[in-house]
Amino acid sequence: MTLTAFIAGTMFGIGALLAAIRLVKGPTQIDRSVALDVLLAILVGVIVLTAAVSASSITLVIAVVVSLLGFLGSASLAKLLPRDRR
Amino acid sequence: MTGSIFDVSDLTPVDWIASAAIVFGALMSLLAGVAVLRFPDTMSRIHAATKPQVLGIMLLMLGVGLRLQSPAVIGVLVLIVVLQFVTAPVSAHLTVRAAYRHSVDDRVDDREDDAVAIEESAALAPRRRGENEGEGPGSGR
Numbered sequence: 641m642t643l644t645a646f647i648a649g650t651m652f653g654i655g656a657l658l659a660a661i662r663l664v665k666g667p668t669q670i671d672r673s674v675a676l677d678v679l680l681a682i683l684v685g686v687i688v689l690t691a692a693v694s695a696s697s698i699t700l701v702i703a704v705v706v707s708l709l710g711f712l713g714s715a716s717l718a719k720l721l722p723r724d725r726r
Numbered sequence: 727m728t729g730s731i732f733d734v735s736d737l738t739p740v741d742w743i744a745s746a747a748i749v750f751g752a753l754m755s756l757l758a759g760v761a762v763l764r765f766p767d768t769m770s771r772i773h774a775a776t777k778p779q780v781l782g783i784m785l786l787m788l789g790v791g792l793r794l795q796s797p798a799v800i801g802v803l804v805l806i807v808v809l810q811f812v813t814a815p816v817s818a819h820l821t822v823r824a825a826y827r828h829s830v831d832d833r834v835d836d837r838e839d840d841a842v843a844i845e846e847s848a849a850l851a852p853r854r855r856g857e858n859e860g861e862g863p864g865s866g867r
Contacts (some may be wrong), residue, residue: 641737641793644745648752655752655778662771663761670768670825674775677817678762681778682755684806685786692748692790697799700790704806704837707783711813718820 643695652689656682673717680710733763740792747789754782768825772818779814 656679663675687703737745761774787803794800846851 641741641745648748651749651756652753655755655757658759658763668768668825668828670821670828671771673821674768674771675762677759677821678755678775678778680746681758681775681782685751685755685778686781688783688786689748689752692744692786692793695794697794697796697802699865700799700802700806704802704809707806707810708813710779711809711817712818715820718824720816721824 641693646687648689649686652686662689669721670718673714673721677710677714680706682712684710684717740795744792747785747792747854751778751782751785751789752784754778758782768829769822772822773826776814776818779810779818783810 659675659678659682663672663679664673666672684703684706686707687699691697691699691703758774761777762771765771765774767770784807789795791803793799
């Protein structure tokens with residue numbers, strides 16, 4: 641399970657890094673919102689991976705809260721983003 | 727656990743399946759990161775970004791459920807998966823709608839475009855009153 645955590649953690653890290661680059665670069669605000677969504681999904685994945693490695697279910701409650709926060713964030717950003725571009 | 731991290735001799739077959747599910751779920755996150763960075767426009771980035779939210783989370787939950795195997799944990803995992811299945815399409819739809827409206831703002835003639843015509847028929851009604859006589863897609867509102 642340690643090897644699994646190593647491989648999966650590396651994948652999560654590279655994915656989060658690439659999404660963060662898009663978050664900084666992203667030409668439109670919607671691109672940034674999408675990158676934030678990906679980052680939150682990766683965060684849920686890391687929390688769940690923590691639960692799998694340590695074989696404890698305490699952190700799974702945080703994953704519920706973070707996944708709901710991701711929905712709230714992207715829905716409200718899509719609703720409230722200004723219409724001017726760039 | 728005194729050997730190196732490549733020592734996999736203590737894994738049961740269920741642990742192998744759980745590890746494979748977790749690695750594939752993490753692979754979805756990696757692919758989403760690559761695609762969000764590399765894809766050319768907003769629509770395709772949104773398309774790629776929804777992969778870890780549904781398939782990745784589902785595979786990870788499968789892995790954790792196989793690893794922990796207690797009813798309370800499986801209840802929480804099913805709750806997370808159901809919440810993602812309900813909320814991910816809704817938030818993706820809202821984001822795509824906002825992106826679509828932004829991308830067609832400067833289109834010269836968008837009367838053929840129902841999604842935009844419904845949104846903007848009220849705002850542009852004075853200019854188009856002589857053309858479609860109130861029978862546009864948005865006249866029912």
